[in-house]
Amino acid sequence: MRASQKDFENAMNQVKLLKKDPGNEVKLKLYALFKQATEGPCNMPKPGVFDFVNKAKWDAWNALGSLPKETARHNYVDLVSSLSSSLESSSQVEPGADKKSTGYETLMMTLEDGITKIVFNRPTKKNAINTKMYDEIMRALKAASKDDSSLTVLTGNGDYYSSGNDLTNFTDIPPGGVEEKAKNSAILLREFVDCFIDFPKPLIAAVNGPAVGISVTLLGLFDAVFASDRATFHTPFSHLGQTPEGCSSYTFPKIMGPAKATEMLVFGKKLTAREACTNGLVTEVFPDSTFQKEVWTRLKAFAKLPPNAMRISKEVMRNSEKEKLHAVNAEECSVLQGRWLSDECLNAVSNFLSRKARL
Numbered sequence: 354m355r356a357s358q359k360d361f362e363n364a365m366n367q368v369k370l371l372k373k374d375p376g377n378e379v380k381l382k383l384y385a386l387f388k389q390a391t392e393g394p395c396n397m398p399k400p401g402v403f404d405f406v407n408k409a410k411w412d413a414w415n416a417l418g419s420l421p422k423e424t425a426r427h428n429y430v431d432l433v434s435s436l437s438s439s440l441e442s443s444s445q446v447e448p449g450a451d452k453k454s455t456g457y458e459t460l461m462m463t464l465e466d467g468i469t470k471i472v473f474n475r476p477t478k479k480n481a482i483n484t485k486m487y488d489e490i491m492r493a494l495k496a497a498s499k500d501d502s503s504l505t506v507l508t509g510n511g512d513y514y515s516s517g518n519d520l521t522n523f524t525d526i527p528p529g530g531v532e533e534k535a536k537n538s539a540i541l542l543r544e545f546v547d548c549f550i551d552f553p554k555p556l557i558a559a560v561n562g563p564a565v566g567i568s569v570t571l572l573g574l575f576d577a578v579f580a581s582d583r584a585t586f587h588t589p590f591s592h593l594g595q596t597p598e599g600c601s602s603y604t605f606p607k608i609m610g611p612a613k614a615t616e617m618l619v620f621g622k623k624l625t626a627r628e629a630c631t632n633g634l635v636t637e638v639f640p641d642s643t644f645q646k647e648v649w650t651r652l653k654a655f656a657k658l659p660p661n662a663m664r665i666s667k668e669v670m671r672n673s674e675k676e677k678l679h680a681v682n683a684e685e686c687s688v689l690q691g692r693w694l695s696d697e698c699l700n701a702v703s704n705f706l707s708r709k710a711r712l
């Protein structure tokens with residue numbers, strides 16, 4: 354049975370009442386079907402390459418070709434009805450649900466058994482790091498450096514450790530244009546990485562699943578990295594028209610030698626957890642089935658060691674390098690500021706956002 358105009362109007366109202374965000378892909382589908390149902394085939398000029406959001410919308414609408422208005426109306430009603438049932442009944446914990454108890458929207462943070470645990474908590478986005486999350490991680494690290502814990506652990510909620518920089522960070526362009534955005538992002542990134550360089554207590558990563566981009570490069574600044582055998586380590590910077598950050602242009606060649614560092618940082622080779630361990634980036638790999646139990650047993654034992662001795666040992670081991678790391682960080686951010694304005698980078702981001710390419 355075809356959907357009537359009344360069904361269509363009801364569906365439009367239902368969309369406004371959805372309690373959970375259905376995600377960008379679905380929102381683009383809804384937009385395209387709505388435009389097709391009300392205006393017919395795409396009749397707008399194609400937006401420019403920097404106009405990511407409108408370009409993604411245009412692509413979605415244009416992809417419907419000459420689909421009749423009635424069919425688009427019917428598909429719109431069907432899609433809204435499937436969303437209303439699936440999203441209302443979803444048992445998945447909504448990111449940010451812990452906001453009140455933790456004071457963080459994108460993270461969960463706890464202090465137990467002498468361990469501060471910071472959990473990336475955007476599982477439906479594979480824990481991609483958006484601007485809010487960069488800010489919250491910095492805030493969490495500053496709090497952890499002053500709290501009563503002996504050590505700090507970073508890990509991810511869900512199947513990913515983190516998919517790295519949230520590529521929608523590129524869409525929020527201020528009135529000053531993309532140049533201003535690139536400048537502000539370079540300042541943010543530098544400040545963010547500085548927090549890891551300066552973190553005073555043992556910093557440990559429990560890499561529960563795949564890690565991409567900046568979530569991998571930062572590992573060179575951690576004191577121990579425990580990984581599930583399901584984890585992978587991927588820095589596809591050249592694919593994205595970008596260049597290394599997180600001090601990896603310096604730490605990776607030191608850790609694994611220039612040849613292996615080049616494979617990862619220049620050619621984007623994805624390493625398994627075992628390969629990352631052989632190359633010195635990962636301390637130890639655990640079977641996924643026992644990962645949590647084994648890692649937390651290990652961490653709780655570490656947390657019983659005298660905290661001042663651990664902190665001072667870290668200081669002795671790392672202090673001679675700090676100045677160099679800050680200089681490397683500044684240089685990497687300045688290079689990236691230029692790369693973010695390049696066609697290579699903007700086309701790669703635009704392809705991801707319009708769903709033409711996946712890693």
Ligand SMILES: CCCCCCCCCCC/C=C/C(=O)SCCNC(=O)CCNC(=O)[C@H](O)C(C)(C)COP(=O)(O)OP(=O)(O)OC[C@H]1O[C@@H](n2cnc3c(N)ncnc32)[C@H](O)[C@@H]1OP(=O)(O)O
Nearest residue numbers: 376377378478479481516517518519520538566567693712
């Ligand atoms: C003008 C200048 C602005 C600059 C701003 C920059 C600020 C600092 C930058 C610091 C430098 C950092 C560099 C990096 O980290 S580079 C690495 C970036 N990451 C990626 O390229 C990964 C992209 N994601 C993917 O390829 C795939 O999503 C992935 C392989 C990770 C998983 O694929 P899978 O098919 O299993 O799952 P989905 O793709 O369906 O993902 C589920 C939903 O999550 C969204 N998602 C996942 N990762 C990201 C991401 N990195 N950014 C944005 N969104 C992400 C995905 O879109 C899905 O969402 P929907 O359900 O809404 O469709």
